[in-house]
Amino acid sequence: MNMDSESQQEAGSEDSPQQEEMPFAVVQGAPVTELPHDLYIPPDALEVFLEAFEGPLDLLLYLIKRQNLDILDIPIAEITRQYMEYVELMKDLKLELAGEYLVMAAMLAEIKSRMLLPRPVEVVEEEDPRAELVRRLQEYERFKQAAEDLDQLPRLGRDTHAVGVDAPQLTVVRAQPAVSLKELLLSLKDVVARAEMFSHHHIQREPLSVRERMSQVLGSLDADRFTEFPKLFDPEEGRLGVVVTFLAILELLKAALIEMVQAEPFGLIHVKVVAE
Secondary structure, three states: OHHHHHHHHHHHHHHOOOOOOOOOEEEOOEEEOOOOOOOOOOHHHOOOOOOOOOOHHHHHHHHHHHOOOOOOOOOHHHHHHHHHHHHHHHHHOOOOOOHHHHHHHHHHHHHHHHHHOOOOOOOOOOOOOOHHHHHHHHHHHHHHHHHHHHHHOOOEOOOEOOOOOOOOOOOOOOOOOOOOHHHHHHHHHHHHHHHHOOOOOOOOOOOOOHHHHHHHHHHHOOOOOOEEHHHHOOHHHHHHHHHHHHHHHHHHHHOOOEEEEEOOOOOOEEEEEOOO
């Protein structure tokens, strides 16, 4: 019984899947599971990026705000210590150290020494040595805040982009409105009103023929251009001449020899000969 169980366990262990070692890199398609013994890592391969400051005033303002200090009552000793630690860190990391950082360090040292010197009692109280530094920090803070506010404004090319689209070529076909009988009668009313201004009291019978007036109207029209409807009438002929001309125009319309168009409601009516 024991031998059978041991043999079954050995057979089961051979059949069960085994976890292989995972490679930590693949070089040219080949997995690498062991580090090479001759691997060399240069000391400058690791770079540490600190917060970038635009100058010594920016660094001082950062140190003051980080500790929630009052800019009008700066602890010069503590700020000078932190400032020099940052300058020494820049030297250790072999960063390019501008001369203005060293000038500010000398200025802080001068202010610190002036505050440590004893003051005679009889001397009138002189200006605080930190006053000039506070003034420069306040002025720099105002300009920095103004620059940040300007940077938050929408900028063309960054926040908004101009887009131009060519308009498609559209061929607009403007349908000519149909002339109604009402519009025709209103236009005739205006012509008759103007014709009455030329009426006179000498009454005489004048032989007028509708057929002859049709020929005259056709002769005054052109197939290539429109003629205004009022120009077909001669107000000096009086009411009778206007009526005969109007009847002649109606006969020509009935015979489909002329056509009338009106560009807009209550607009002027135009007439021309129908092209063959």
